[in-house]
Amino acid sequence: MALINCTECGKQVSDKARKCPNCGHPINLRMTTERQTPVRQPQQQTQIIVNQQGSNGTGTAGFVFALLALFLSWIPIFGWILWFFGLLFSFFGLFTSPRSLAVVGFIISIIDLIILFTVVAGVAALFAGIFA
Numbered sequence: 001m002a003l004i005n006c007t008e009c010g011k012q013v014s015d016k017a018r019k020c021p022n023c024g025h026p027i028n029l030r031m032t033t034e035r036q037t038p039v040r041q042p043q044q045q046t047q048i049i050v051n052q053q054g055s056n057g058t059g060t061a062g063f064v065f066a067l068l069a070l071f072l073s074w075i076p077i078f079g080w081i082l083w084f085f086g087l088l089f090s091f092f093g094l095f096t097s098p099r100s101l102a103v104v105g106f107i108i109s110i111i112d113l114i115i116l117f118t119v120v121a122g123v124a125a126l127f128a129g130i131f132a
C-alpha cells in the first residue's frame, strides 16, 4: 500500500482508495504510474554503458594464461597447456570489447611460442648430443 497526494486537496490518501476521504474527489491512479515511467529510461542507458565498460573475462583469462606461460613455458606439458589456453582465450577475447588485454595476451602467446620452440629445440639438441 502506497500513499499518494489527492489531486484536489493535497491530502495523503491510500492508492487503494477510490475516493479521497477528505474531499470526496476520485483518486487518479495515473499520477503514480506517470511518476514511475521516466525513471526506467536512465537505468537502461546506464546498463548499456556498464556493458560497454565491462570487463572482458575471456580476454583477461587469455592474458593471465599467456603471462603464466611466459614464465612457466620451460616446464614440459604444463607450460604447453598454459600456452594453449592463453592463445585460445586471447583469440576468442579479441571478439569481445574491451580487447586491450586480449591483444596483449595474444602477443604474449606468440612470444611464448617462440620461447617454447627454443626450449623444445634446445632439449632436442641436448638429447641429440647425448644419444649421438
Ligand SMILES: [Zn+2]
Pocket (backbone or CB within 6 Å): 006, 007, 008, 009, 010, 011, 020, 021, 022, 023, 024, 025
Ligand atoms: Zn482530497
